[in-house]
Amino acid sequence: MSEYLVNIQHERLSFFTPAGEVKALNDVTIQMREGEVLGIVGESGSGKSVTAYSIMGLTAENGKIVGGSVEFNGHRIDQMTEKEMRKIRGKEVSIIFQDPMTSLNPVYTIGNQIGEAIRLHTDKKGDEVRKRTIALLQLVGINEPEKRIKQYPHELSGGMRQRIVIAMALACQPKLLIADEPTTALDVTIQAQILELMDDLKEVMNMGIIMITHDLGVVASMCDHIAVMYAGEIVEYGTTDDIFYHPRHEYTKGLIRSIPKFYEEAYERLVPIEGQPVDLLNPPKGCPFAPRCDSCMKICLSRKPERTEFSDEHYARCWLNEKAQFEEEAKGR
């Protein structure tokens, strides 16, 4: 077994649609240790969800891994059959989806839905399942669990439903929890509670978390490492401090500039990143961010930048860094 819980190497994933091949992931490499929290940040369509889903083999039917490898907890996910995957899903890796309003089945009780996850992956039966369900509900901070297990999703509030979804995901003590924008659909106060809960649970259960979000505030408070994705590529990867204090990619800088600032002058306008996301049906030849980049150079439009490594844990793909490095080397000579 490798030292990593998740080891994705040069993954390429495409969706085959009637309009053509959509290259959703281009050369994505992620390594994550046990118990680590990784944030994946990016705008809609940047491939952050697809990356995480491919660890569970949950990509849509027309999506195929066309290159590279995906390894999780010693399993080669890209080589496994659907049946083998099923044994891992919900047991070793679980997921929390964005909208708790729609991610629970409306016609079954809470107890039934959490119990299902327990029954699928353990030998527990009858009363044992019930006890475990109640324990899980207590763990995620639901009051009166005995009463709740008989209730239906529509009888609970959004925050409570998200707690239920988390309880369901934790049913078999997974090694990895994928949280796909777990707070986007919730009220701000509830968001904080859910994040706090996840932070606590991470310690209790000793599991790794992949946090997918477009909210930098969310990742800042929780994550050890952050991967910034753009157009199916990781454009910058580093520790949370690296990303926030020493961003090296123009897109990351743009994201940070666009965070509303509380303590500065009240009339300051937000700085948006102008332009449109890339069409992945016809990806550009050069750097995918070049058309929207303020510091775009000639080379950016014609050639893809390679990784520039700043430390073992921090790299970015931007020609500006290459240029800076080259200039430094020239000076030194």
Add this chain to the structure above:
Amino acid sequence: MAKYIVKRILFGLLTAFLVATLTFFIMNLVPGGPFLSEKAVTPQAQAAMEAKYGLDKPLFQQYLTYMGDLLHGDLGDSLKKRGFTVNRIIAERFPVSARIGGFAILLAFCAGVPLGSVAAYKRSKMVDNIIIVFSTAGIAIPSFLSSTLLLYFLSTQWGMLPSLFNLNNPQSYIMPVIALALYPMCYIARLMRSSMLDVIGQDYMRTARAKGVSTTSSIFKHALRNAILPVVTYLGPLMASLMTGSFIVEKIFTIPGLGHEFVGAITSRDYPLIMGTTIFLATFLITMNVVVDIVYVFVDPRIKLR
């Protein structure tokens, strides 16, 4: 829920009353009468007959008399089938129609639901296309044609099944049941396909998959119960129409059912029988709709009857 059911029953009674009233007056507006067609009837004899059944009285008085009897559950005497009360005709004919109709509904439901679900799960694949073509054909083909084809091939050509209906011979049920079930089966398959497609795309189906639920279990446990509501809605009126008998199918297979009787009553102006069968059909339909509403609550816990 009890309050809701009581309310529905009261509304149902009102509806049945309106149906009875409208039918009574419209039926009497139609030219002709029950004793006109018979040969060599003297005017005196006809007047005597009309007097015997109260048809000589003013229409409104006839109506009052009829409604008074109806309140006691008395549907009157048939004018054409001497010695038979309408109550007796319905009591004898309805079970025959109900039995064949019941089997047909069972077949339509048990075949239509899986067909639609399979089509949805294999959408745009070969199986789906075959099911779509088959179900469209089943909806388009009228029952007199399918009944005739069944009779021609299964009975006349290959001699596998008896062509005449016989209450005590199970084999003779097969063709009428298939002929009756074809249309609703195909309709249910199409309903099921579209609502299943909708459900398959829902987030909770993805949650189930992420939990490690197998495809079979996700169809039967998670999708079916959500997708079946439109079919339940359709089943109410379907039960009413199939169980009270189809004129065409009963005529072709010589089944002594209620549908046969219903149409016969209209052509022969058998006023009490027209009234009786219409009121029976209306009441049955209203009851089935209430039953469907109650079934909803058990299928989908979000539905509350108020």
